[in-house]
Amino acid sequence: MITTTDLTKVYRSRGREVTALDGVSLQVEAGEMYGVIGRSGAGKSTLIRCVNLLERPDSGTVTVDGRELTALPGPRHRAGRSLRRARTGIGMIFQHFNLLSSRTVRGNVELPLEILGLTRRERERKALDLLDLVGLADHARAYPAQLSGGQKQRVGIARALAGDPKVLLSDEATSALDPETTRSVLQLLRDLNRQLGLTVLLITHEMDVVKAVCDSAALMEHGRVVEAGPLNELLATPGSRLAHELFPVSGAVADGDRTVVDITFHGDSAGQPVISHLARTHEIDVSILGAAMDTVGGRQVGRMRIELSGSPERNAPALATLRERGLTVELPDPVTAAGTVPAPAEVPAAELTDESAAAAADETATATAAPQEGAR
Numbered sequence: 001m002i003t004t005t006d007l008t009k010v011y012r013s014r015g016r017e018v019t020a021l022d023g024v025s026l027q028v029e030a031g032e033m034y035g036v037i038g039r040s041g042a043g044k045s046t047l048i049r050c051v052n053l054l055e056r057p058d059s060g061t062v063t064v065d066g067r068e069l070t071a072l073p074g075p076r077h078r079a080g081r082s083l084r085r086a087r088t089g090i091g092m093i094f095q096h097f098n099l100l101s102s103r104t105v106r107g108n109v110e111l112p113l114e115i116l117g118l119t120r121r122e123r124e125r126k127a128l129d130l131l132d133l134v135g136l137a138d139h140a141r142a143y144p145a146q147l148s149g150g151q152k153q154r155v156g157i158a159r160a161l162a163g164d165p166k167v168l169l170s171d172e173a174t175s176a177l178d179p180e181t182t183r184s185v186l187q188l189l190r191d192l193n194r195q196l197g198l199t200v201l202l203i204t205h206e207m208d209v210v211k212a213v214c215d216s217a218a219l220m221e222h223g224r225v226v227e228a229g230p231l232n233e234l235l236a237t238p239g240s241r242l243a244h245e246l247f248p249v250s251g252a253v254a255d256g257d258r259t260v261v262d263i264t265f266h267g268d269s270a271g272q273p274v275i276s277h278l279a280r281t282h283e284i285d286v287s288i289l290g291a292a293m294d295t296v297g298g299r300q301v302g303r304m305r306i307e308l309s310g311s312p313e314r315n316a317p318a319l320a321t322l323r324e325r326g327l328t329v330e331l332p333d334p335v336t337a338a339g340t341v342p343a344p345a346e347v348p349a350a351e352l353t354d355e356s357a358a359a360a361a362d363e364t365a366t367a368t369a370a371p372q373e374g375a376r
């Protein structure tokens with residue numbers, strides 16, 4: 001549904017060059033919830049803005065729903081008519097909601113519908129349907145200032161769905177919300193993803209967001225995607241940084257004639273009595289150093305750190321048995337095993353500066369104004 005190929009973007013200002021995207025290739029399947037995670041400055045916002053061409057990449061291609069947006073004509077800083085039309089199939093929500101304070105909730109949702117040229121009656125009906133969909137039908141006449149953050153974001157979501165998009169882009173949509181509201185907004189996105197078959201590309205700096213709702217994820221660093229894939233595959237990939245971040249396993253690694261192993265159970269392997277089997281078949285002592293079950297991307301996953309008597313060489317047949325049973329087996333690095341791998345993403349979201357708030361307002365204007373000119 002969304003493909004980016006080798007995207008590059010370099011910002012130049014006051015004689016300085018910043019490479020925000022350095023060859024980003026991403027594949028988001030139809031109906032998927034895909035999370036892009038990374039530290040502040042990794043290039044996430046630039047990437048998402050390149051997907052709907054709010055930002056034009058220096059090179060590379062963006063294809064959404066079979067249409068190569070980068071091939072559509074348009075001057076460097078103004079989208080062409082065909083691009084504006086294509087953008088109606090892409091909704092976007094923002095960290096600070098970008099609602100118009102002078103309009104009611106219904107008025108905000110109606111804005112893109114006005115631009116699309118719907119009649120007053122059609123607009124009203126559609127806006128109320130959309131507000132119903134996000135659970136805000138009884139707030140249609142309220143103004144944004146009378147709403148909580150979570151309610152404002154629901155209005156933002158209803159507005160983003162006005163053009164019946166197949167793709168929803170979410171730019172840190174829950175970063176300004178408290179944990180409980182975050183959960184309910186994420187649940188709404190997940191419901192819409194399932195109900196409408198909506199493809200959702202979200203950027204976030206919070207691993208919990210990826211863990212709660214995403215099917216796949218990409219980790220960005222310094223303008224590059226350093227790891228990407230479906231979460232269940234990542235969890236089954238030894239050495240995956242995303243897997244360690246999604247589901248850290250702890251427990252001190254002892255010195256001496258011991259083998260410490262991290263095992264991940266998922267799918268059919270989750271129900272197997274592997275520990276007793278290991279001890280019986282290979283006649284070794286097994287101690288459990290740490291264990292947890294969790295839900296990642298809607299699936300139950302178990303992780304365990306165990307200690308086997310004897311050296312890794314001696315335990316090679318036992319480890320092979322675990323792998324044969326479909327478990328992911330890793331020998332943790334004693335240096336990092338004491339805690340978790342250094343978090344790539346536990347950086348507080350940077351507050352919007354006045355400048356970036358203005359840019360966000362521009363985005364709304366661009367996003368909502370896009371259909372108007374395209375529809376002419």
Ligand SMILES: Nc1ncnc2c1ncn2[C@@H]1O[C@H](COP(=O)(O)OP(=O)(O)OP(=O)(O)O)[C@@H](O)[C@H]1O
Nearest residue numbers: 011013018020039040041042043044045046047350
């Ligand atoms: N308009 C711009 N002009 C100059 N440099 C920019 C511009 N926008 C972004 N950058 C730079 O590009 C790099 C990537 O920024 P980007 O906002 O895409 O990262 P991010 O991962 O979204 O970070 P954050 O979570 O803080 O928004 C950063 O070094 C940033 O300073």
